[in-house]
Amino acid sequence: MSSIRQLMKQAQEMQERLQKELAETVVEASVGGGMVTVKMTGHKEVVSVKIDPEVLDPEDPSLLEDLMVAAFNEATHKVDETMQGRMGSMAAGMPNLF
Numbered sequence: 001m002s003s004i005r006q007l008m009k010q011a012q013e014m015q016e017r018l019q020k021e022l023a024e025t026v027v028e029a030s031v032g033g034g035m036v037t038v039k040m041t042g043h044k045e046v047v048s049v050k051i052d053p054e055v056l057d058p059e060d061p062s063l064l065e066d067l068m069v070a071a072f073n074e075a076t077h078k079v080d081e082t083m084q085g086r087m088g089s090m091a092a093g094m095p096n097l098f
Contacts, residue, residue, distance in 0.1 A: 029074035040075040
């Protein structure tokens with residue numbers, strides 16, 4: 001029974017570390033050759049957006065819209081990849097249950 005408690009304690013500590021890392025992580029994604037750049041935390045909260053003035057064409061807002069969607073999607077993908085890598089390295093230190 002003690003080993004199960006120990007395992008649960010390790011899992012809880014891993015979860016707490018992961019939440020702290022999520023809060024501290026910031027990823028950056030640029031699309032369109034740097035025309036739109038998005039910074040996002042590990043909690044997938046956007047902290048900044050930079051838009052190159054050349055993209056601001058009132059006659060064609062769809063270009064900016066497409067770049068914004070691509071930048072947000074890329075930032076989200078980077079957060080997911082970063083966290084999967086960190087969870088994998090944390091899990092490597094946990095004993096195998098099976």
